[in-house]
Amino acid sequence: MQQFIEFATNHWDLFLALLIILLMLSGTNLISVIRGIKQISPAEATQLINHQGGIVIDVREDKEFAEGHIINSLHIPMGSVQQRIAEIEKYKQKPVIVSCRSGARSGTVCGWLRKHNFENVSNLKGGVMAWQNASLPLSKNGRKK
Known part of the structure; x- marks a missing residue:
């Protein structure tokens, strides 16, 4: 877990890109959940x-x-x-x-x-x-x- 945190802080731009891609992939479901x-x-x-x-x-x-x-x-x-x-x-x-x-x-x-x-x-x-x-x-x- 410590290595993951270290990677995320050292490569915040890659980590941010990963989060954005994951949100885009699950976007329809996420929006649907938020809207109920x-x-x-x-x-x-x-x-x-x-x-x-x-x-x-x-x-x-x-x-x-x-x-x-x-x-x-x-x-x-x-x-x-x-x-x-x-x-x-x-x-x-x-x-x-x-x-x-x-x-x-x-x-x-x-x-x-x-x-x-x-x-x-x-x-x-x-x-x-x-x-x-x-x-x-x-x-x-x-x-x-």
Whole structure:
């Protein structure tokens, strides 16, 4: 431990760079934790959808959504969510799962929804990529808003 402290003090610039890189790598999760946004796995998302009537809001752009999305997800691109918040007010009482490609954009949208009093909001950790990696199906048809 003493050597570590000595290294950190002698090479503070390298140590600072390491800390910055670690924070950047964990940034999405760190911000979500600070905001109180729940991160859920694809398996947890399917449980919410199948057993609690959870709704998935996909915040990716049109082209990304058309390439494949979670079945029955609502498509509201991130840039439109704040202007269209009234359209999704009816889902306030349901579990809301927000998804994007990797989980970064959806984390931001979760924060916006929390500010609009959506209590049961979750971010799909790893986004649609994690959904695919879990061998869960994607659809090219669905509700488009």
